[in-house]
Amino acid sequence: MGSPWSELLANLAVVAMFVSVWIHTHVWLDRKPAAIRAAAFGLLMGAGAIILMLTPMQIQPGVLVDLRATMIAVAGFFGGPVAGIIAGVMAGAYRAFEGGIGAFAGAVGIAAAMLIGVAGNLALRGRSPTMADIMILGAATAAGSLLGLSVLPQSVLQIVLPKVTLPSTLLIFVSVAVSGLALYQERRRLEALHSRRIFKAVVETLPDCLNVKDLDGRFIVANPATAELMHATNAKALIGKTDFDFYPRETAQRFRQDELAILATGVPSTIEQHLHHDDGTDGWLATLKAPFRDKTGAVVGLITHNRDITARKRLETELAESRMRLADALAQMADGLVMFDQDGKLVLCNARYRAMFPLTADVRVQGADYRDILRASAARGEQIVPQGTVEDWIGSIVATQMQASKRQVRLTDGRWLDVRTRPTGDGGSLSLFSDITEAKHLEAELLVANEKLNLLAHRDGLTELLTRRAFDEALALEFARGKRSAIPLSLLFIDVDWFKQFNDHYGHPAGDECLRAVAGCIRATARRPTDSAARYGGEEFALILPETDARGAFVIAENLRGKVRDLGLTHAGSEKGIVTVSIGVGTFDPGSAPIEIADLLRRADEALYGAKAAGRDRVHGWRPHLSEPHSTGGRRRL
Incomplete structure (x- = not known):
């Protein structure tokens, strides 16, 4: 048996290897859900803990000392409860399989490391860990490792304690600190890379035009929306060019005068610009122009944000057509839609709504009172009315129209309807009726199946x-x-x-x-x-x-x-x-x-x-x- 230092240093190399494997391979999981990434991290750290237990320092038969606590605490701290529990369960299961008089002590140490890692993760409350947090984690894990040793039989403890207390706690602290700092640096690198990607993605996918020009009006940065507005092949085609290369001279000259005015005052300004293209098309832009300054505060260019408001102008002429399309959409809806005003009068409904109530379709028309509709439904046996007077039933339904609500209606022909109601701004209400009969049948079948499964379990x-x-x-x-x-x-x-x-x-x-x-x-x-x-x-x-x-x-x-x-x-x-x-x-x-x-x-x-x-x-x-x-x-x- 070698010295505790040499054997535990070998463990330290295993820890470094598994942390390195995660750092170099986790990018394959970046697009996976967080739970899958946490589970993968927990599995890797749990495997590392098992490898460490395969190469431990054995003080005496059944009493093993290694750096497994590092892998388990790091899993819980950086991967969260899922990763920590997976790593802890894997390590605990293997330690139980190995057995020996130190099995219980090993289980206690593993549980302590898992709880320390998970508790540290929860204490972060979603924020990124700092180096101080990692140092605290290392100290807590090293201290927690002593908890496992403390439950060994007294005769064994007297042999183990002098041999491994200093090397194991010190190397656990060092391994947690080194591993944590490596993962900390990797997380910072990914966050910085992620921020740059987000910024680039936002700029490139922004539907509005965003660009930067130098003092001479030449483009130095532009997003695809700018290229589309200027009828350029792509954003790169704009770099080094000016508005005179893409717009008629009159339009380009007017744009340049606006830019020079902003540069002269050094104050951002929002203006509306009317543009013309060489192909004869035109439009309107809502434009924000702001000076672009260097680190010293000197103006070195101009930032421009354009929003195309041409569609807003066209909406006025398309209003009538939109109303027609809305009417068609209501007619083709799979759900029934009805609107009542503040007095409970029906002001709008589609054909599907009336078709859902065939026995009272004739009274569900514009101008009808909701209470009269419900009375007719009860009198004709269309809906199942609960015990009590019909008027009480009507009153309870009408009351739900004044607030956001959801209820289910059972019809006498066996159908079920889901009713979602929202109040409108004028004091009325809008309700959407969906046929959920099939879902209700499936729900009943599922309840029966669940009862059978519960019995089998x-x-x-x-x-x-x-x-x-x-x-x-x-x-x-x-x-x-x-x-x-x-x-x-x-x-x-x-x-x-x-x-x-x-x-x-x-x-x-x-x-x-x-x-x-x-x-x-x-x-x-x-x-x-x-x-x-x-x-x-x-x-x-x-x-x-x-x-x-x-x-x-x-x-x-x-x-x-x-x-x-x-x-x-x-x-x-x-x-x-x-x-x-x-x-x-x-x-x-x-x-x-x-x-x-x-x-x-x-x-x-x-x-x-x-x-x-x-x-x-x-x-x-x-x-x-x-x-x-x-x-x-x-x-x-x-």
Whole structure:
């Protein structure tokens, strides 16, 4: 084993490599949504953390020290919660896979780094980080790494602390600072580049003409709109030229006189200009001219912004034609449109609106009162009127016309209409009616499908018992009820003995049939409505027994064990010769010392361990002394 400095410096090189990879490749994701970029950043940083854990400094078996906290904190700080969580979950999953006595300490360190990075990102509140922020992140991450070390067993901590505290915290600070500064500089470069691109894009896509001329009237900058106005091939064709090269001399001379007047006063001014082209076309411009100054304040040119207002002049002559087009548009609309004045009189509607109400189309005409229309609709059975008087119903609808609102109307023929109403400036209202019948049918079908999916999500597809998630919910509910009502609660953990050998010998299809048969015995045992049976994972099952003390749970467990034996399923890989189960019993007794759900799970698990250690095919209950071998580490299996 090399010195901590040399091994952690090697880690530092890995950190630099992954940060460099992101800096040189992230441009491929620039056009992707922010969530995808964050996920990609989190995946890369998580992969880096795993690589770092593949080349750690091992203090003793199961105790690994590396710079993984750098990758996780940087992911959360620069990539946000999505990136931080992805990197943290990846690193945590791999550290759990590696195991060892330092697994829990590693998980704590990973969680601390993830929380520090994400919290730092949220603290920025959308602003770009500064170098001071990065230094704070480095210090916080280095300090957070000590949190993971602090949960190691005392005997291990005494060995680890002197060896790695200084090198690991210092190099974590340095690696976070260096990585953060590299990403900070890259972000500043991208922001500057983005700003230039935005400015260029705005100028080039601006529908108005924007250009800059020197003191002699020659173009030095122009956007495409200027070229289009002057009938030039493109903006580059204007550079070095003057208005005299594109307009008739009279027009160009008038423009030059306006420019000289602005240059003489040095004050920006807005004027209207009438222009003529050599091809005989003409138009009007609203023009803003302002002096262009250098850093010393001296006038070196003229900035011109032209807005073509020719269309405004033409609008007056096109008003009648526009009204005709509006009428055609109303007639062809797929939605119904109606307008009422401040007195509730219909002033405008299209044909589609009347077609939506065939039983009252004759009364939905200009001048009709909205209340009379609604009375006719109710009297002719066109709309479904809620319980109460018709006048109350009419009053509630008319009241919605005075404010922005949205409601749905159900007609007696089965159709549904969506009504969006907006008040008009003169005190009236405008309503848009859309047929949403098909959408309503789809919504009903979707609700039915969702109910089916919700049922499937709570049932294991193989055994039809509850899933692990549904089990957790049921246990939490029953445990809370037991504590609240001071009633006992028992939990059985059931494990099929030597199931791996069964699968290896008979094959997975036979293994599935075996699990189904065992699940059937468990269902037959869980006879009360409050009993909850679940497939806990693989060949493991769990049974929640509310209002059941330890003695009763033992009886039920023995009954279940006997049911499985009675199946008589041949098992060549078992010393029993048939399929059997081992069962651990854990009980919450309100009269004993208070415990939490985790304690109940641990007790049942330790009892199951005892049953398996005692030879399998038996039921064991939890005893306090049995918890000693399980004080560290996770669930054990023989």
